[in-house]
Amino acid sequence: MQIQDSTQQIYGKFPLGDASCLIDMLQEVQEHFGYLPDFEMQKVARHVDIPVSRVYGVATFYNQFRFQPLGKYVIKVCRGTACHVKGSLNILTTLENELGIKAGQTSKDLLFTIETVACIGACSIAPVIAVNDEFHGGLTTKSLQKVLKSYQRQGKESEVADECI
Amino acid sequence: MNITLNGHTCWAKPGETVLDVARREGVNIPTLCHLSEFSPTGSCRICTVEVENANNLVPACAFPVYEGMAIRTNSPRVRRARKTIIELLVANHPQDCLFCVRSGNCELQKLTQEYGVRTHRFQGERRRARIDIASPAIERDPEKCILCGRCVRICHETQHVGAIDFVHRGFKSGVAPALERSLNTVPCVDCGQCVVNCPVGALTEKSSQKPVWEAINNPDLMVVVQVAPAVRVALAEEFGADAGTVATGKTVAALRRIGFDRVFDTNFSADLTIIEEATELLHRLNNGGSTPMLTSCSPGWVKFIEHYYPDLLGNLSSCKSPHEMQGALLKTYYAKKIGVDPSRIFVVSIMPCTAKKYEAQRPELGGEYPDVDAVLTTRELARMIRVSGIDFHKLPNEGFDDPMGESTGAGAIFGAAGGVMEAALRTAHYYLTGSDMKSLTFAPIRGLEGVKQADVRVGDVTLKVAAVSGLKNIKPLLDDIQAGRSSFHFIEVMACPGGCVNGGGQPLPATPEKLRKRTESIYQIDRESPRRNSHRNESVQKLYAEFLGEPAGHLAHELLHTHYVERDDF
Numbered sequence: 001m002q003i004q005d006s007t008q009q010i011y012g013k014f015p016l017g018d019a020s021c022l023i024d025m026l027q028e029v030q031e032h033f034g035y036l037p038d039f040e041m042q043k044v045a046r047h048v049d050i051p052v053s054r055v056y057g058v059a060t061f062y063n064q065f066r067f068q069p070l071g072k073y074v075i076k077v078c079r080g081t082a083c084h085v086k087g088s089l090n091i092l093t094t095l096e097n098e099l100g101i102k103a104g105q106t107s108k109d110l111l112f113t114i115e116t117v118a119c120i121g122a123c124s125i126a127p128v129i130a131v132n133d134e135f136h137g138g139l140t141t142k143s144l145q146k147v148l149k150s151y152q153r154q155g156k157e158s159e160v161a162d163e164c165i
Numbered sequence: 166m167n168i169t170l171n172g173h174t175c176w177a178k179p180g181e182t183v184l185d186v187a188r189r190e191g192v193n194i195p196t197l198c199h200l201s202e203f204s205p206t207g208s209c210r211i212c213t214v215e216v217e218n219a220n221n222l223v224p225a226c227a228f229p230v231y232e233g234m235a236i237r238t239n240s241p242r243v244r245r246a247r248k249t250i251i252e253l254l255v256a257n258h259p260q261d262c263l264f265c266v267r268s269g270n271c272e273l274q275k276l277t278q279e280y281g282v283r284t285h286r287f288q289g290e291r292r293r294a295r296i297d298i299a300s301p302a303i304e305r306d307p308e309k310c311i312l313c314g315r316c317v318r319i320c321h322e323t324q325h326v327g328a329i330d331f332v333h334r335g336f337k338s339g340v341a342p343a344l345e346r347s348l349n350t351v352p353c354v355d356c357g358q359c360v361v362n363c364p365v366g367a368l369t370e371k372s373s374q375k376p377v378w379e380a381i382n383n384p385d386l387m388v389v390v391q392v393a394p395a396v397r398v399a400l401a402e403e404f405g406a407d408a409g410t411v412a413t414g415k416t417v418a419a420l421r422r423i424g425f426d427r428v429f430d431t432n433f434s435a436d437l438t439i440i441e442e443a444t445e446l447l448h449r450l451n452n453g454g455s456t457p458m459l460t461s462c463s464p465g466w467v468k469f470i471e472h473y474y475p476d477l478l479g480n481l482s483s484c485k486s487p488h489e490m491q492g493a494l495l496k497t498y499y500a501k502k503i504g505v506d507p508s509r510i511f512v513v514s515i516m517p518c519t520a521k522k523y524e525a526q527r528p529e530l531g532g533e534y535p536d537v538d539a540v541l542t543t544r545e546l547a548r549m550i551r552v553s554g555i556d557f558h559k560l561p562n563e564g565f566d567d568p569m570g571e572s573t574g575a576g577a578i579f580g581a582a583g584g585v586m587e588a589a590l591r592t593a594h595y596y597l598t599g600s601d602m603k604s605l606t607f608a609p610i611r612g613l614e615g616v617k618q619a620d621v622r623v624g625d626v627t628l629k630v631a632a633v634s635g636l637k638n639i640k641p642l643l644d645d646i647q648a649g650r651s652s653f654h655f656i657e658v659m660a661c662p663g664g665c666v667n668g669g670g671q672p673l674p675a676t677p678e679k680l681r682k683r684t685e686s687i688y689q690i691d692r693e694s695p696r697r698n699s700h701r702n703e704s705v706q707k708l709y710a711e712f713l714g715e716p717a718g719h720l721a722h723e724l725l726h727t728h729y730v731e732r733d734d735f
Contacts, residue, residue, distance in 0.1 A: 038344050042735045051327025052735050053343035053351070060332045 357669015
């Protein structure tokens, strides 16, 4: 019920049938859900009175919109020059293989999302990844697996804690 | 104003584009994204030309002329630029022309030939995408798409459907249904206007040739075929004849030689549709039923109203479309007449339409057996004629089989926008006054315009009628009905602009000139028909006397009428 009420608030802000609000609406919907659910894109389309295909076309044009929920841990893999030289492609493929997803996707357990970043600005500790706001530098495929395991453990523990509440 | 085109001075109107002037002057400039009657997008750049004193090449389709302009459409620089564009398109294309259904009339293939592309100058990663074959009417192969955007504009601007649009950006750009679902799960109406406007093989009809050949080769099946009104004025184009060539007799002969056991005429059931529809119209007018009554012959239009205006389904005529009526009768009346079990009858419809493929598999259109088993487009029939080794032009003219081969001029004009309306009015006049109309030509509702209106005096009443083609044109009229403002009694709607002559299954390309000629031929068939009123069709009269009973009677309702389904707008 809570979710429904709050989206009503979003839609209420925008006049019906005004397609010029489209991007603003999509941004607010994404802020609310963390991504753009299919159903909400249909609602937006009805609200501004344009076909869903156009809403989806606009949304996929911009990098800022995502179509899958974000994982609990967003892993940003730096693909800048320094990290590339120090083997960040290896880091990325290892991550993708370990989690069974590609960059831009979220794992099924909603724990991890992999993103690539052009340069994270920490070249001195290349190759580097950022998990939410924590940086892990000087990675090798081996140390990466350790990092990954610690987050998997953390994620599971907090899940148990959530259930206890 | 005066401009110079390739060194020759010629006259031009302000506001015209370079392309407009060049075409008038007989100078060919290639185009891919250009669609006449739409504002230019200039996205493909293939129409690039050189303008004196301009630094860059300009797109002829979008560049307006100005006084004293000097244009070169054929300089080495222009030719080189165009060739590069083609080479870049080809580099991101599957290049499987040997297997492509559009090979031979593909606009990209034609350009590679004209510009002498003989090597793979650019090689690199190609865009990958999955083929979408889930729709019963239309197949999409996104890898073949050259992103000209013609399908998108037709779908949004002409049809107001918007089932497909551009998605993603840059290298990953493509055209896809909403949320990248399959076409059968979005509110596509299957009209096929995207197919006839696709320059390459990215959008094609879903082929039914295989099941039809299998049925023909099955000795246990009696394969019965029927031909729609708009097929006979277009089929000959596939064999190089002029647009508008009437090939009724040759079409029948070809179908017999392919191996169909009986060849019937959908014009027969068009006449039947008129009897039922005119009866329904008068019943609605006399008994306060929902008006305006909307015609139901065009399956793309029927799907459109089901998706977008389901509250108006009560206004839609309950008559099945003609080929479905014919199918229902073939598996009941005709099966009984010739003593063949209906399970052994396989009904094939040759239609100018892709939406008929979808319509044929609607579960409510049929009893124990589907009314129609397979639908072939005009283009598919041409392929079957070719593979059968038939020289179309040397065929004799043959007549349809009895009893569903007789038709009147009123049945024939179903193929042109406004024709159903005109045919229905002729018969409604007879029902109301007891006499045939003196003049059988309704000039105001003929022609290729999107909306045609008329007040028609029938006996003591004046009927306000409209004939609409192209789905965007029906929207304002439907909004009026919803708001209770509509004063019309009867509205004909055809999904495709210009009606069935411009259907999604017709020969390519469908230029406005060709459509005009096909339409003229439809009316020529009507003019030359010995009978021009559906109620004068003796085989139809016999059908009612022997089998159906009264028009709109019990059996007619069971076999010839249908109901509709509310569908989501997504």
